[in-house]
Amino acid sequence: MVKAVVLGAAGGIGQPLSLLLKNSPLIDELSLYDVVNSPGVAADLSHINTPATVTGYLPKDDGLAKALEGADVVVIPAGLPRKPGMTRDDLFQKNAGIVRDLIVGIAKTCPKAFILIISNPVNSTVPIAAEVLKAHGVFDATKLFGVTTLDVVRASTFTASVVGEKDPRKIAVPVVGGHSGETIVPLFSQASPKVEIPEDKYADLVKRIQFGGDEVVKAKDGAGSATLSMAFAGFRYLTIVHAVRGEKGIVEPTFVYLPGVAGGEEVQKAVGGVEFFAVPVELGPNGAAKATNPFGGVTEKEKELLAIAQKGLQTNINAGVEFVKQSG
Ligand code: NAI
DSSP: OOEEEEETTTSTTHHHHHHHHHTOTTOSEEEEEOSSSHHHHHHHHHTSOSSOEEEEEOSGGGHHHHHHTTOSEEEEOOSOOOOTTOOGGGGHHHHHHHHHHHHHHHHHHOTTSEEEEOSSOHHHHHHHHHHHHHHTTOOOGGGEEEOOHHHHHHHHHHHHHHHTOSOGGGOBOOEEEOSSGGGEEEOGGGOBSOOOOOHHHHHHHHHHHHHHHHHHHHHHTTSOSOOHHHHHHHHHHTTHHHHHTTOOOEEEEEEEEGGGSTTHHHHHHHTTTOSEEEEEEEEETTEEEEEOOOOTTOOHHHHHHHHHHHHHHHHHHHHHHHHHHHTO
16 A cells, blocks of 8 residues: 655645646555645546545644655645746745755654655755754664656757657657756766767757756746646656655656765765765665765766756755755
């Protein structure tokens, strides 16, 4: 039996993600929590004739603890999205506190659950989560993931359009680093199958993958950021449930705490000592089984992008750690 919990389930990402989960044979029990409207979303989804049971919870009557009770996987898309002109770091003030409080709930109720963080800025919210879990003595780096799958999905779509592949699903480009602007680094040299990016298109393609989210924010014109493509990507990352159910050998790029994952120390050395970094991670029934080192054959251009990413990431990580220290 697998119980999945969505925290922020009534939002732009939360609703379509919950729909995909309700439709998934991998989930037996779906628990939806939000500060508004989660019972409504749950009632609506509960009429779909798939086996997963759905329950909605609000903060009243200890709703967070009830929602989290017995959870195997908790996915967190709670918090404010961007408006035009905002960076993901501008969300820090609001979302840092939201994520901290939700993680306290997880630490108390279901400390062994897999935790998937979508709330931005991911580069800081994941370190915040790690610090809170550490403070409660329940931190396990193999169970904490920042969801960077939308960058992987975008890299596949945008690269396919440059190389003329009609089915973007056939192109897999590892995307490493973090999840904002220049911390996002696509490694075309490690793509499968091999891709040749024309010299004159390289810079624009990298930029589009790094700043693709801005296209959506601009087009939505104040109504938020990516929600449907994020729900798709979040659900794709929830193939992690295959791993929860015992399947081995699943590899997906994801943002993890390197020192706590097998193989992570080697990767950490390769990225200038940064502790949190997205690399392809092998998943197993107990979580992150191995962080793989994708840097063996990277090009000079990719090395330059990686150096920039490391610097930006370290600043974001420090901000998250400092936030938890300050808030006691
Ligand atoms: P939204 O505003 O539509 O939904 C957020 C939901 O969180 C709302 O229903 C709100 O009531 C709920 N919420 C707020 N405080 C809460 C709390 N303390 N506990 C539980 N729920 C709470 O926003 P949207 O578009 O769904 O985005 C959510 C987050 O995901 C944002 O931070 C956004 O930046 C991030 N995001 C991350 C991406 C990624 O690739 N990792 C991609 C796109 C968005």
